[in-house]
Structure formats: structure tokens, C-alpha cells
Amino acid sequence: MSESSEIKDNVTTSHEDKADGSFSPTEPHMFKESESVEVHQQKRVASPVLSCVSMKSGASMDPPIKFQQEDPSLPADWIGSTANTRVSVQSNWSMDPPTNFHMADSVLEQPVELHTQSPRKTQMAAILRQLQRNVITFVKKELRKINSVLDSDLTECTESQPEGEEDGLEAKEAAVKITLHILKSMKEQSLFDKLLKFHQIDAYQKKLKSSLKNRSQCVFEGIAKQGNPSLLKKIYTELYITEGGSGEVNNEHEVRQIETTSWKPETQETQIKCNDIFKVLPGQNKPLRTVLTKGVAGIGKTVSVQKFVLDWAEGKANQDVHFVFPLLFRELNLIGKEEYTLEKLVHLFFREIEGFKLSNFEKYKVIFIFDGLDECRLPLDFRANVRCSDITEAVSVDVLLTNLIKGNLLPSALIWITSRPAATSQIPPECVDQVTEVRGFNDPQKAEYFRKRIPDQSLANQIITHIKSSRSLYIMCHIPVFCWISATVLEKMFGDKEISHIPKSLTEMYTHFLIFQTLQMKDKYRDLSDPHLTRDNILSLGKLAFQQLRKGFVIFYEEDLAECGIDVKDASLYSGLCTQIFREEFGLYQRKVYCFVHLSFQEYLAALFVHLQWFTTQKPSSDEFNIPFQDTDFGKLCMDSSLFDLHKSAVNQALESRNGHFDLFLRFLLGLSQERNETLFRHLSVQIGHTEHSSEDTVKYIKDKLGTSLSSERSINLFHCLNELNDHSLVKEIQTFLHSGRLSMEVLSNAQWSALVFVLLTSDEGLEIFDLRKFFKSDDCLLKLHPVVKVCQTAILSSCKLTKKSCPALASVLESNPSVLRELDLSFNDLEDRGVKSLCSGLRSPHCKLETLKLEFCGLRRDSCSALVAALKSNPSHLKELDLSCNNIGNEAATWLVGLLPDCGLETLRLSSCGITKEACAFLTSALSSKPCQLKKLDLSDNKLWDLGVGLFSGLLANPNCNIEELR
Missing domain, CATH: 3.40.50.300 (P-loop containing nucleotide triphosphate hydrolases)
Structure with a gap:
């Protein structure tokens, strides 16, 4: 074979063995079993014939290189029971460079031998030397990984594939296959099986990771098929x-x-x-x-x-x-x-x-x-x-x-x-x-979402400011889907200088979103020239939303669509119509699954269906309207009545619902009656006609309901309804009273009390601390503002003329899930034993996370302490500070409390002026010294302990079980 043909083929190269024992990378080197590793320092006989081994040839792999054991101290169990001690691939010695590849160092020092020194030959020599280095480095690295596999339990995960290295997977797999081949020829069956099993698992894992x-x-925010996808890593908040x-x-x-x-x-x-x-x-x-x-x-x-x-x-x-x-x-x-x-x-x-x-x-x-x-x-x-x-x-x-x-x-x-x-x-x-x-999203995450979602940061900040200006919109932005809806609408509207009114109510936001998606549909399906097609499609989707809302379903199938007159063959049209409103997804066996982008949009379309049908005909057909909301035939209430009667029945239905399942439906239904929303419907080619109806009757009816005894949740929803009707009069009245300092308990109507709760709950200032002294010092005021106490971390109720009448309401605060109240100060109120016993039902609750309870001068006696001890035993881990000063609890109650200390988390106990005498001192000191506890501050001042008690407590501080840092 000629030298030129060797270079041309680019797969074979002739090398003569060097005097120093280095070897050709294309010629497998054979060590005889009797030959020492020191053969690298001896001169070998040159090969009598040029060896050309193809890279595709099986001869290039068989037989494998045989490694002899160089260090006689290596354990023989690495190689099993074979007579010849070959180095195990498991050993760190065999895998850690340069011991396994010390031959490579001499190889790399020698130039590749070529018989001519032409520029082309010189360049090829340099390339081959670099290739030689890279191949050996690569093999060393992969063998180290293989060694870690063979040395480990296969249930341990191997190192993950760094991002961007997928291109080398085939070469890495080839390295494993070569190792498997060599292990098999070495008859290392156990290592072969272990590596093969790992290789199979690794291959399956890589396939699964790639697919996932x-x-x-x-x-796809809100959509499974249509629209341009966004990379999750770029927009994820x-x-x-x-x-x-x-x-x-x-x-x-x-x-x-x-x-x-x-x-x-x-x-x-x-x-x-x-x-x-x-x-x-x-x-x-x-x-x-x-x-x-x-x-x-x-x-x-x-x-x-x-x-x-x-x-x-x-x-x-x-x-x-x-x-x-x-x-x-x-x-x-x-x-x-x-x-x-x-x-x-x-x-x-x-x-x-x-x-x-x-x-x-x-x-x-x-x-x-x-x-x-x-x-x-x-x-x-x-x-x-x-x-x-x-x-x-x-x-x-x-x-x-x-x-x-x-x-x-x-x-x-x-x-x-x-x-x-x-x-x-x-x-x-x-x-x-x-x-x-x-x-x-919490508040910082809301802002982060808009800044990631909207590239123009100036526009993003403008949108964030607008969202914050409407409390109802800002609250809804806790839901990521609503953030996406708001971003979709506001990014377009703020960019259009011809638009003068930016939506501030929930109904306006959803209506603009529907219009935006419908206009997209018209651009996509330009052959849909019939404007009634859009209206009919919306009504069909609205009917579907209405019926499924009644059933409590958010996922529907083809039969559900067919029931509402929607041809499943035109499903793509419906998903195109509302693009990101109505999702069409594909499940197993390609059976189609349908849902609205969010429950709130389903409720919006259900309200829109009722509203449009009302204006279409004054007597809706039974097929359309005679559909009961649960046990109430809502449709019959609507027939042959005015729009006010429709709204009135919807308000009553929402108030009768224990769980608020019609609250949002009601908000949308009332909001859709506003003239601004009626104007927007012209974009949908929907003619709903003009009505003489004024929202004044509905506003008055809602205010009358606010004057009755309603739960805070129902009252809050009615205020949101007033916002949808663009009536803010009650809220403005309360804000005026608060700013002027003319707030009077005798003057406020029940509706204004509800407004006060709404203003306090929706205030931007937050409610970490609630101080009843800023309002009215009475049980009645606390009971009316009880929803506010429920959401604060610290409640300052000291010296507020409270009695046992307030305690059940406070217990319900502690029982709420999740309970956020951490500090409760009830000092200087005449609660008596009965009131504290009521309060203890809340302290026993697993939801109670109260850390500080102050009951100074509250008229407590022995029975109160018994209830407190029982409550702390059932829920011992949270309360850190208990102040019972100036209550005549006596010796027995004091011993109960101190006996509880090793089993609870109390760090501060104040029993000043509690009627404790020297007779209790021996027990108290014994209890505190016998078992370690977390108590660090103990106040027994102004009790008749005399010198005996003081001496006992002085000795207590020297006890190793005592952690008290402050003793009074």
C-alpha cells in the first residue's frame, strides 16, 4: 500500500513502534500475559509488515488491550478468581490518569511519522496529533464516568447531561458500547451486566427527558393549539x-x-x-x-x-x-x-x-x-x-x-x-x-409577571399603575390567568391613542377580551361575512357555559357541545372564534376535550347568554331559559318581568347561595347592563336594543340588602356589584367620615358599617395591625368589624370595654383556616371566666397560630386557668407569651400553669399580682428545676412570696435545667 493511498483513505495510518515503547493509536497494542507493564521502557521489535486496520473493522476492537497488575498491593477481589490479575475497571487506580493511559504521554510527545514533509503532510500531522490528544482526553473522561457507575449503586442517579452537550451523545454511547465489548472479552460478566443495565436505564431516561x-x-397561555407559544423559562414567574x-x-x-x-x-x-x-x-x-x-x-x-x-x-x-x-x-x-x-x-x-x-x-x-x-x-x-x-x-x-x-x-x-x-x-x-x-401571585409577583410578559417596560409600568387603581382588578390579578387576560387587553388599548376609556371594572375587562379575540377570528376566517354567525356562535358558547355552570363542570366533551347545538365538526371554528377563550385540547386516542380558559370566563359567558337572550325576546323559550340553577328555577323568575326583576332575582339567588357560587355570575350580569358595555357589543355585531331601565333601582335594592344582617363575604360581593354598576357612593361617604374624624357609631347605618368593613379590607395600606381604640370601644363595634380582625396579624383590643359577648367572635377568628392572628391583646376588659372559656375553644383549634395572648386585669379566676391549661395542652406549640397579671388566680392555678411549661412552648409567663403566696413557691421551683423547659422570662412580682419564696427562686436560677434569663 502506498503512502499517498494511506492519506487519501483517511481511515488508516502506518506507524512503526517507537524505541520508547509508544504505540500507534490505530494499531491495538497487545501485552502478553507474562509481560510486565515495564515493557513501555523496553525496545520492541518493529513490525515486519505495515498494518492497516480499518476503523470499521472488527479487528480494530478484538482482542482488547490487556492490562497487567502493576501494583502487587491491589486487592485480588477486584478481578475475581482468574489466575492472571488484570486491573478492574472499577478501581480508582485503573481509572485515574495517568496510570491507565501513561503510554499516551509518550505518544503525544512524538510527532506522527510521515515520509515526506510537504505542507499538506505537515498539516495532516498536526491535525492527527490534535485528534490523538482529543480522543485520549475524551476516552479518559468517559472511562472515569463509567468507573463511577461501576463503583456505585445503580439506584443513584448519574450526573445530568449539561445543556448544550446533546451533540456528543452518540460518541458517549459508543464509548460505553466499546467498554461493554472489552468487559465481555475479559470475561468480567458481573461488571458487564452492571454497566449494561445502567446503559439501558440511562438510554430510557434520556428518551423520556427529551420527550418531556x-x-x-x-x-400556551390560555390555549392549547392556537396562538404563538412562549418559552416557559422566559415568562415563568x-x-x-x-x-x-x-x-x-x-x-x-x-x-x-x-x-x-x-x-x-x-x-x-x-x-x-x-x-x-x-x-x-x-x-x-x-x-x-x-x-x-x-x-x-x-x-x-x-x-x-x-x-x-x-x-x-x-x-x-x-x-x-x-x-x-x-x-x-x-x-x-x-x-x-x-x-x-x-x-x-x-x-x-x-x-x-x-x-x-x-x-x-x-x-x-x-x-x-x-x-x-x-x-x-x-x-x-x-x-x-x-x-x-x-x-x-x-x-x-x-x-x-x-x-x-x-x-x-x-x-x-x-x-x-x-x-x-x-x-x-x-x-x-x-x-x-x-x-x-x-x-x-403575591403583589411583587404580579408586577414581575407584567414586566416579563410585556417587552416595553414603560408600557408595563403604565399597565401596573392602572391595575392598582382598581382594587377589584388588582385582587383578581392573584390569578395568573387573569394577569394574562389583563395584559392581552391593556397592552393593545394603551397602544391605541384613539381609545379614551381604559376598562376599570371586571365586566369591561372581559368584554374587551371577548371583542379582541373575536376580531382575531374575523381576520382569520374572512369568509365568515354573516355577522349573525358571530352572534349565534357566542350564544351557543354562552348556553354551553350556562348549562355546565349549573352542573358544576368545567371540562366538557363532544356530547356536551352537541346538547347545546354546537356541531363538533366545527370545533376548530369555535376555538378559532374565541381563540384563547375556548380551548380545544386533545387527550388519549385523540378524543377532543373542551374547556373555557378559566371558570370566571365561563361565568362571564353564562351571564352574557342570559343578558343577550333577555334583550332578544321578552319571553325566552323554555328551551333557552327554563333551566334551573340547582333547586331554583331561575328561568321562571325571569319570564314576563322587567330587567330590574331579572337583576333582583339574581341578587337573591347569589345571597341564598351558602358558598358564593353565583357571586361572580351576578357581578357580570349587572355589569353587562351598563351602557358602556352595550356599546362594546356593537363590535360583536350583536344588537341588543335600547332599554329604559336605569340601574338606580338595582343600586337601591343592593343598598337595602347591605342594611340587613349579611356575612362579610356576602357584603363584600355586593360592594363589588355596586362597582360594576359604577356606584361608589357608600364607600365615598365612609372615606369622608374617616378623613374628617367625624365617624360616629350612632350615625352609621348598617349599610355604612358594611362599607366601613369593605374600605378597611380593600385598603392599600394593609391590615397587619388593627387597633379598635381608633374606632369605638364596645362589643357591638368589635362584632361589626370582626371580619377585619380576622385578617390582621395583631389585634389591639385593650381597654375597649369588651365583655364575654365578644369572646365567641374572637374564638372564630382563631379557628379560621388559615388563621393569621399572631398577637391578641385583651388587657383591661371585663371578660370574666365565662368569656375566657369561650376564647379557649379557639386556642384549642389546630388552625390557631397565636403567639402572644395578653389578658391582664380581665377578671379571671381559677376556672379560667383550668380552661387555658386544657387548651394549651391540646395545642402546645405556638403560644410563646402569656400575660395573666392582675387576675386573682391563686396558688392552685399557678401550679397548673407552671406544671404545663415542660410540655409547651411558652417563653414568657407573667403572673404579677395574681394572689400567689409562699405556699406555692416550693412546688413552682421544684417543677421548674425538675424538667427542662423553654421558659426564659417569669414575672411573679407583687405577690406575697416573702423571703422564703425569694430564696427558693434564687436557687432556681443556678439549676442546669433552668433556662430563665429574667426573673421578677
Whole structure:
């Protein structure tokens, strides 16, 4: 073979062995089994024939290089029982450079031998030398990784693939395959099996990560198919997630829950990042297996799951997890009664890992994510379903899920379930290790979202300022979906100089959003020249929203659309009509699933349907209107009556609802009657005609209702209704009184009291501290302002002429979930034993997080202390300071309290002027010195202890069990 042909082929190169024992990289070097490693320092006989080994040739790999044991101190068990001691690939010595590759150093020092020194040959020599260095460096690096695999337990995750190194995957896999080939020829079967198993698992994991990354990296805000996707990493704003308590059912309307949460300050609740959802919190004694995350619709539960999955797939978080399987309940619904093994179910949704045996999962860390429990239509009968612990047993999906969640099936797997609050009761509490809650955006996160979402920062700041000017809009921005709706509308409107009025009410915002999406539809489907088509489509969607709202469904299927006269063949038209309002998604087997972008938009379209139908005909057909809202035939109330009667019946319906399920529907229905919204409908080619109706009658009716005994939640919603009707008179009256200092309890009407509560709750100044002394010192005032106390952290109620009449209301504050009250000062009020006993029912509640309780000079006696001790025993961990000074509790009660100290978290106990005598001193000092406790400050001043008591307490301070720092 000629030299030129060698270079031309570019796959073979002839090298003669060097005198120093270096070897050609294309010629496999053979060590005889009797030959020492010192052969590198001896001269070898030159090869008699030029060897040309093709890179594709099997001869280039077989036989493998044989390494002899150089260090006689190496343990023989590295190589099994073979007579010849070969260095194990497991050993650090064999993998750590330069011992395995010390030959390479001499190779790199020698130029590649070529018989001519032409420029081309010289350039080729340089390239080959660099190639030689790179190949050896690459092999060293990969062998170190392989060594770490063989030295470790395979259940430990290997290092993640750095972003941007995907191009080298084929070469890395080739390195593993070469190592497997060599191990097999070396007859190292156990190492071969171990590396092969790892390689297979690694390959499946990479395929799954690649697939999940493609699914999760983009977010379609409010839409699954249409529109331009955004990269999640660019627009993602961290959500406010907290430890969520007991997971008990909250049946309140979700917007009511959001508004209630927005009034409460951010307390010392534990905040959790979505990637730390399985992280054990301080005080927890065992690892978490099942986590239930609750949150209202559109609050960001699914996006949190998406971020968790994307960060895992990209190697940024949770790399101790081997496999993550996110599943949607809406897709699981479609399987029906067909039976599956757990392995078959996983392979059905994740075809990338078909062939991988689920039995292997017992050895690995696996997370199943079940998103959208509230959309589940499976029975999930945890009590009646048969027990299943065999992953090869085929059962219904319902049985699979209940056994997986209970831990009967694959107990090593971690489970994450997301749900709206109303559906959380489907999971038994004993099956859940931790409940978390997605609270949406707090105030800083709202601003962060708009600045990320809108590139023009000046415009973003303008929009943030406008949103803050409307309290109802700002509260709704706790919901990320509403932030997106607001950004969509306001970005366009602020950019249009011809638009003079920017929406400030909820109804206006949703109406503009509907118009914006409808105009997009007209641009997309220019052949839809008939304006009635738009109106009819909106009415059809409104009817669907109306009927499904009555049934309590937010997810619907083709049969639900057909029931409302929507041709499923035109589904794309409907999703195009409202692009991001009405989503068309594809589940398992490509069966279509439908939903509105958010529950609030479903309620808006339902109200729009009623409103438009009313103006279309004064006598709606029974098919359209004779549809009851739960047990009340709302349609019949509307027939043959004025628009005021329609609004009146809707107000009554909302007030009769215990949970506020018609609150938002009512707001939209009233807002749609305003002339400004009627003008906007012309953009929709909807002619609703002119009405002589004035909103004055409706406003008066609502104010009359505010004058009755309503809960704070109902009153708040009625004030939001007045905002939609553009009436702010009550609020302005109260603000005038507050600013002038002329607020008088005798002058305020019941409606004005409700207005005062609304103003205080929605104030921008916040309510961390509520001081009753700034208002009126009486039980009646406290009871009327009780909703305000419920959302503050500190309540100063001292010297306010309160009696036992106020205590049940304060107990309800402590029992509320979540309770944010941390300090309660009731000093110098005549509460007596009976009042304190009522208060103790709140102290016993697991929701109570009170840290400071001041009851100085409140007329307490022995019975009060008995109730306090019992309450602190049942809920011992939170109260840090208790002040009972100037109450005649006596010796016995004092001993009860001191005896409780080792079992509770009290750090400060004040018993000044409490009728304690020297007879109690011996017991008190003995109790405080016998067991360690957290007490640091003890005030026993102004008690008749005499010298004996003082001496005993002086000796107490020297006791090692005593932590008291201040003794009075």
C-alpha cells in the first residue's frame, strides 16, 4: 500500500513502534500475559509488515488491550478468581490518569511519522496529533464516568447531561458500547451486566427527558393549539406556594377564596418552591411520599407541574429522581373501564420507554404526577376498590390509581396530586403526607409577571399603575390567568391613542377580551361575512357555559357541545372564534376535550347568554331559559318581568347561595347592563336594543340588602356589584367620615358599617395591625368589624370595654383556616371566666397560630386557668407569651400553669399580682428545676412570696435545667 493511498483513505495510518515503547493509536497494542507493564521502557521489535486496520473493522476492537497488575498491593477481589490479575475497571487506580493511559504521554510527545514533509503532510500531522490528544482526553473522561457507575449503586442517579452537550451523545454511547465489548472479552460478566443495565436505564431516561422537555418547554397561555407559544423559562414567574394545612374541603366560590386570601397579610407560613415540593420541611419526621397541592382554577397548578417536569428534564433540579410521569386526569377519564397493568398504563402514555420493565422501578426513585383531580370522572372509591399490590395484575384504571395512591402498589413511588379545593376530599387524609396550596401571585409577583410578559417596560409600568387603581382588578390579578387576560387587553388599548376609556371594572375587562379575540377570528376566517354567525356562535358558547355552570363542570366533551347545538365538526371554528377563550385540547386516542380558559370566563359567558337572550325576546323559550340553577328555577323568575326583576332575582339567588357560587355570575350580569358595555357589543355585531331601565333601582335594592344582617363575604360581593354598576357612593361617604374624624357609631347605618368593613379590607395600606381604640370601644363595634380582625396579624383590643359577648367572635377568628392572628391583646376588659372559656375553644383549634395572648386585669379566676391549661395542652406549640397579671388566680392555678411549661412552648409567663403566696413557691421551683423547659422570662412580682419564696427562686436560677434569663 502506498503512502499517498494511506492519506487519501483517511481511515488508516502506518506507524512503526517507537524505541520508547509508544504505540500507534490505530494499531491495538497487545501485552502478553507474562509481560510486565515495564515493557513501555523496553525496545520492541518493529513490525515486519505495515498494518492497516480499518476503523470499521472488527479487528480494530478484538482482542482488547490487556492490562497487567502493576501494583502487587491491589486487592485480588477486584478481578475475581482468574489466575492472571488484570486491573478492574472499577478501581480508582485503573481509572485515574495517568496510570491507565501513561503510554499516551509518550505518544503525544512524538510527532506522527510521515515520509515526506510537504505542507499538506505537515498539516495532516498536526491535525492527527490534535485528534490523538482529543480522543485520549475524551476516552479518559468517559472511562472515569463509567468507573463511577461501576463503583456505585445503580439506584443513584448519574450526573445530568449539561445543556448544550446533546451533540456528543452518540460518541458517549459508543464509548460505553466499546467498554461493554472489552468487559465481555475479559470475561468480567458481573461488571458487564452492571454497566449494561445502567446503559439501558440511562438510554430510557434520556428518551423520556427529551420527550418531556419537548412537551413542557413551551407554554400556551390560555390555549392549547392556537396562538404563538412562549418559552416557559422566559415568562415563568415563581408562584406563591405554602404549606396548606389539613386539606379539608373548602366549598366557597374560588374567587371568594382569592379575595379572602388577598386581604390577609403574608404571615410566617412556610413558602415552598415547586421544585422542592417533596422536600421535608423543618419539624417533619419522615420523608414525604404523597403530596396534595390545592389551588383555585387558573392559579398556576398545571404551570407549576410543567416547570417541575421541565427543570427535571433539562437536568436543573431533582436529579436524584430517575423517572417522572406526569398524567392528566382528563386523559385518564377517556380510558373508561378497560383493564391495564401499571406497566401497560405507563407505556400507553409514555411510549418512549416501551420495553422497560416496571418491576425495575422498585429500585429507583419514580414520581407520578396526577394533575387536575377536580376534572376526574373516575369513582376513586378508596374503600370499596379491591386491594392490588402486583404490578403485573390487570385491573381498571380506577383500581390502579387508588392502590398507587394508598401505597399498596409500587410503595416506593412518590405521588403528587393537584386539585381545585372543592375536590380534595376525594383523597382520604391518611393517604396524604403533606398538603400544599398554590396562592397564585403575591403583589411583587404580579408586577414581575407584567414586566416579563410585556417587552416595553414603560408600557408595563403604565399597565401596573392602572391595575392598582382598581382594587377589584388588582385582587383578581392573584390569578395568573387573569394577569394574562389583563395584559392581552391593556397592552393593545394603551397602544391605541384613539381609545379614551381604559376598562376599570371586571365586566369591561372581559368584554374587551371577548371583542379582541373575536376580531382575531374575523381576520382569520374572512369568509365568515354573516355577522349573525358571530352572534349565534357566542350564544351557543354562552348556553354551553350556562348549562355546565349549573352542573358544576368545567371540562366538557363532544356530547356536551352537541346538547347545546354546537356541531363538533366545527370545533376548530369555535376555538378559532374565541381563540384563547375556548380551548380545544386533545387527550388519549385523540378524543377532543373542551374547556373555557378559566371558570370566571365561563361565568362571564353564562351571564352574557342570559343578558343577550333577555334583550332578544321578552319571553325566552323554555328551551333557552327554563333551566334551573340547582333547586331554583331561575328561568321562571325571569319570564314576563322587567330587567330590574331579572337583576333582583339574581341578587337573591347569589345571597341564598351558602358558598358564593353565583357571586361572580351576578357581578357580570349587572355589569353587562351598563351602557358602556352595550356599546362594546356593537363590535360583536350583536344588537341588543335600547332599554329604559336605569340601574338606580338595582343600586337601591343592593343598598337595602347591605342594611340587613349579611356575612362579610356576602357584603363584600355586593360592594363589588355596586362597582360594576359604577356606584361608589357608600364607600365615598365612609372615606369622608374617616378623613374628617367625624365617624360616629350612632350615625352609621348598617349599610355604612358594611362599607366601613369593605374600605378597611380593600385598603392599600394593609391590615397587619388593627387597633379598635381608633374606632369605638364596645362589643357591638368589635362584632361589626370582626371580619377585619380576622385578617390582621395583631389585634389591639385593650381597654375597649369588651365583655364575654365578644369572646365567641374572637374564638372564630382563631379557628379560621388559615388563621393569621399572631398577637391578641385583651388587657383591661371585663371578660370574666365565662368569656375566657369561650376564647379557649379557639386556642384549642389546630388552625390557631397565636403567639402572644395578653389578658391582664380581665377578671379571671381559677376556672379560667383550668380552661387555658386544657387548651394549651391540646395545642402546645405556638403560644410563646402569656400575660395573666392582675387576675386573682391563686396558688392552685399557678401550679397548673407552671406544671404545663415542660410540655409547651411558652417563653414568657407573667403572673404579677395574681394572689400567689409562699405556699406555692416550693412546688413552682421544684417543677421548674425538675424538667427542662423553654421558659426564659417569669414575672411573679407583687405577690406575697416573702423571703422564703425569694430564696427558693434564687436557687432556681443556678439549676442546669433552668433556662430563665429574667426573673421578677
